[in-house]
Amino acid sequence: MLTIRKRDASGTTAKEADHQPRVVVGEDGGVLGCAFSGTWTTRTVALVDAEMRKIEQRSGFQTLALDLSHIEKMDTAGAWVIDRLVSAFEKQGVKITIQGQSEVASILLGAVGDAVRREPDSGIVGPPNIVIRALEAVGRRVYEMRDDFLAAMNILGATIRGAQMKLGRGHAVNPAAIFNQMDRMGVGAIPVVVLMSAIVGAIVAQQGAYQLSYFGADIFVVDLVGVLILRELGVLMTAIMIAGRSGSAITAEIGSMKMREEVDALKVIGLNPIGVLVFPRLVALVIALPCLTIIANFAALGGGIAAAWLYSDIAPAAFIDRLRVAIDLSTIFAGLIKAPFMAMIIGTIASVEGMKVGGSAESLGQHVTASVVKSIFVVIILDGLFAMFYAAIEF
Incomplete structure (x- = not known):
């Protein structure tokens, strides 16, 4: 029984190793190519984080080509690691091309990119002056009056029509x-x-x-x-x-x-x-x-x-x-x-x-x-x- 467990555990470990995230990097004619494969999830991206950071330090090329066709599974953590790489080279003016991504990967990368690039709040904004506040209060009351009028007409019309x-x-x-x-x-x-x-x-x-x-x-x-x-x-x-x-x-x-x-x-x-x-x-x-x-x-x-x-x-x-x-x-x-x-x-x-x-x-x-x-x-x-x-x- 112990041998079987070790054998099963060994087989499971090997199976998991086949799905670990990998990055294959190659450079040719001013184009840096990165092919991603495996499972890019919260539990696995830590295995390639150091390698991705080394890639971010590279320079001397004009185009970064990313191939996502062999990625088996991705969540927001994996999308964030890839988007971090893209953002690092976008700041250097490098042209970015992405191919082979699935529909889910496109949605995740887009959502993560929007969240990362969203400008932070510029601190606490003071209240507007009294004139703006007065006009805002009048506008809100006008809209409330409109909503109340429509609701009243709905109730009144339904009542006049019958029980x-x-x-x-x-x-x-x-x-x-x-x-x-x-x-x-x-x-x-x-x-x-x-x-x-x-x-x-x-x-x-x-x-x-x-x-x-x-x-x-x-x-x-x-x-x-x-x-x-x-x-x-x-x-x-x-x-x-x-x-x-x-x-x-x-x-x-x-x-x-x-x-x-x-x-x-x-x-x-x-x-x-x-x-x-x-x-x-x-x-x-x-x-x-x-x-x-x-x-x-x-x-x-x-x-x-x-x-x-x-x-x-x-x-x-x-x-x-x-x-x-x-x-x-x-x-x-x-x-x-x-x-x-x-x-x-x-x-x-x-x-x-x-x-x-x-x-x-x-x-x-x-x-x-x-x-x-x-x-x-x-x-x-x-x-x-x-x-x-x-x-x-x-x-």
Whole structure:
């Protein structure tokens, strides 16, 4: 058994010796030829490293011809040794010719050569000046706005098309999910909407009565409260509260599902995440926000009546009589028309930010904050656009 092992080991050693890297060098007429053979890998190149360095010291020729046709195997270490030889003679202005290389050898030599010849970093570069940084920040925000707009249009278009619970099928609307979201976003928000609207209505009436009392025009506080609440503040305050309450909840819910890869699981089982997650919430918001706006208008007017009675001695009956003269249907509908558009904006932005959440809790917090801030900002911009549009058409 020992003899057999020695014999096998001897045979293996001989076999490995046949595949060792070799270099045959010859010079003829100003051409230095190098023929490579064997296996040029990390384990074997050390055997020819000294010989390759001796070749690099040679001079007195104009062309270096390399023959790689007999190389059996090569990795990045072998390619680096050969490229080192090539680089040494390229610096001396020697013409290099390579023949017989395989496709793999060509790829390795090219990759190693690019890595070796890549210029090193020129040290630490200082930050650009404040103008460049400001322009860079503006450019990044513009691109982010473009990406958010495209994502919002994708979600909004898919929602308008239909629930699409199954991918490619525009049916299977789930009324239970819609009513559940209406209960959470609409009915659950009534107490805070009523409280905040009543306080705002009372503040507007109190401040208006205080200023108008200097001119003896206390009764016109009714016009101020009625027009301001019904056209602007009622729907705007409601939308802002819904953006902070329901918009953040939508982003947190979708974002947490994205973190736990539940959104990917919906795609795997053939369900459309927009149809399952976004559609019920968006429809519920579009229905709930106008209803909450009506409730907020009544609450704000109630607060205004109480404040006018306390500060200006305007009885509730006189307040209501004057309110009939000060407003008409256009005043009421001017505010209600905005509500569905604001609801779509809040739901769309919240869904987009939820879909952008990464795999960390920090990412979830950042996108929830971004959802609320963006929703409030866009809602205020939309309210201003509606105001200009109403003024243009004299509505």
